[in-house]
Amino acid sequence: AKGVPLIVLKVGLSDHAQRATVSHTASLAGSDAGASALLDRLGIPRVYDLTTFLETLMLLHCNGALSSTALSSISCSGGEASLVADVAAPFDVQFPTLTVLQKAALAEGETVLVLGAAGGVGLTAVEIGRQMGATVIACARGAKKLEVARRGGAHHLLDSDTADLRAEVKALGGADVIYDPVGGDLFDLALRSTNQGARLLPLGFASGAVPQIPANILLVKNLTAIGFYLGGHARLHPGALPRALETLFGWFEQGYIAPHVSHEMPLEQANEALGLLHNRTATGKVVVTLQR
Numbered sequence: 001a002k003g004v005p006l007i008v009l010k011v012g013l014s015d016h017a018q019r020a021t022v023s024h025t026a027s028l029a030g031s032d033a034g035a036s037a038l039l040d041r042l043g044i045p046r047v048y049d050l051t052t053f054l055e056t057l058m059l060l061h062c063n064g065a066l067s068s069t070a071l072s073s074i075s076c077s078g079g080e081a082s083l084v085a086d087v088a089a090p091f092d093v094q095f096p097t098l099t100v101l102q103k104a105a106l107a108e109g110e111t112v113l114v115l116g117a118a119g120g121v122g123l124t125a126v127e128i129g130r131q132m133g134a135t136v137i138a139c140a141r142g143a144k145k146l147e148v149a150r151r152g153g154a155h156h157l158l159d160s161d162t163a164d165l166r167a168e169v170k171a172l173g174g175a176d177v178i179y180d181p182v183g184g185d186l187f188d189l190a191l192r193s194t195n196q197g198a199r200l201l202p203l204g205f206a207s208g209a210v211p212q213i214p215a216n217i218l219l220v221k222n223l224t225a226i227g228f229y230l231g232g233h234a235r236l237h238p239g240a241l242p243r244a245l246e247t248l249f250g251w252f253e254q255g256y257i258a259p260h261v262s263h264e265m266p267l268e269q270a271n272e273a274l275g276l277l278h279n280r281t282a283t284g285k286v287v288v289t290l291q292r
Contacts, residue, residue, distance in 0.1 A: 005065040008046045009053040010035050070094045070243070094239065104177045104199045104226060108133030113175035113190055116206060117154060118145035118283045121181040126152040127257045128248075134177075137169060139186070141280070148260060148283045160186060169193035177201065184209035191217060200225045206280075260284030267291065 013032050039046050047053045069092050106112055112129045116122040117138035129136045130153035138154035140146050146157040158168055166189045169175055174195035180187050184207030191200065191213070200223060202211070213225055234241050251257045262283040265273045267290055276282040 005060045006044045007053065007056050007060065008039055008044050009048075009050065010039070010046060013048065068094075104179075104201055106132055106134050106177050106199075109135075110176035111135040111137060111173055111195075112177040112179055113137045113139065113169055113193065114149075114154070115139050115160075115178070115180045115186050115190060116182040117149040117152075119181065119206070119280075120282075120285050121203060122179070123149065123152050123260055123284050125179045126154050128251075129179075130154075131251060131256050135173075137172060137175065139163070139165065139190075145283055148262075152260065165189040166193045174198075179203065181206055183207045183211050187211040191223075194221060194223060197222045197224075199223070201228060203228060261287050263287070264289060 010032070012035070036046065045056075047056055071088070071093055104112075106129065112125070112134045114122050114125045114129065114136060117126050118140040122138075122140070126136050126138055126149055135156070136154045137156045137158060138146065138149035138152075139158045139160050140149050141160050143159070146159060150157055156172055158165060165186065169190070170193050175190065175193050176195055176198050178187075178190045178194060178198065178200045180190060180200070180202050181204035183202065183205035186207065187202065188211055191211075194200075198221070200213070202213075202225065205211075217223065218225065230241075248257070252259075260283060262285070263273065263276055264287045267288055270288050273286045273288050276286050
């Protein structure tokens with residue numbers, strides 16, 4: 001009732017240990033299976049040695065109870081990460097796979113260039129990039145779409161019809177992450193605006209042209225091109241999507257992100273709704289509603 005975290009070190013795991021307790025108050029050791037079942041029912045975690053008991057008490061004292069069983073391991077080698085996973089294997093510990101933004105390793109203080117920044121895919125990146133503490137450069141066509149990106153949280157606005165994308169992004173310090181659902185010539189210009197060690201996320205080809213990434217530029221600028229297709233990612237990492245959605249819904253409930261809907265249309269006008277996407281007059285999302 002007071003919210004005090006509990007941890008149990010129960011003796012009596014072996015038959016010898018149970019027999020040894022009969023002459024002392026620890027005779028309550030009893031059946032280990034029965035005690036384990038009781039602790040599980042009460043939701044009280046159990047440890048099995050004094051070292052783990054003391055380390056756990058220290059963790060609870062310094063940080064309080066963990067909010068979930070999902071943990072991250074910051075390891076300097078694959079072997080070390082593998083060792084951590086082996087140690088955790090007997091316990092109910094999850095090591096979440098990376099989301100698309102985590103795969104891009106977008107860090108606070110870095111700069112992300114979002115192409116097609118007023119569309120359903122791009123505008124999402126504008127909001128989330130800002131929420132992650134990055135500087136967001138939004139590239140979209142025309143003042144109306146750029147205003148949508150500005151309201152979504154973009155720090156800098158570039159008109160794809162008139163801006164010298166490479167020069168202007170470089171003047172703003174260059175891009176550490178390229179988020180591109182457009183492809184075509186814009187991708188080529190964005191590629192040349194990157195900083196050393198930047199990451200490229202080609203997420204779609206709304207322009208109709210699939211860019212060919214020059215390997216020599218990847219080499220000399222130490223760039224990383226990251227493929228991310230949601231359907232395939234969900235099959236490879238089944239737990240990643242629910243965790244990502246949990247984070248997004250949490251941000252939504254706290255008011256950190258607010259999906260933009262430019263058009264809401266009945267099902268009878270579904271063809272017109274698709275036309276809005278095809279001719280690129282929509283911004284954010286187009287919602288088709290069912291009859292109530």
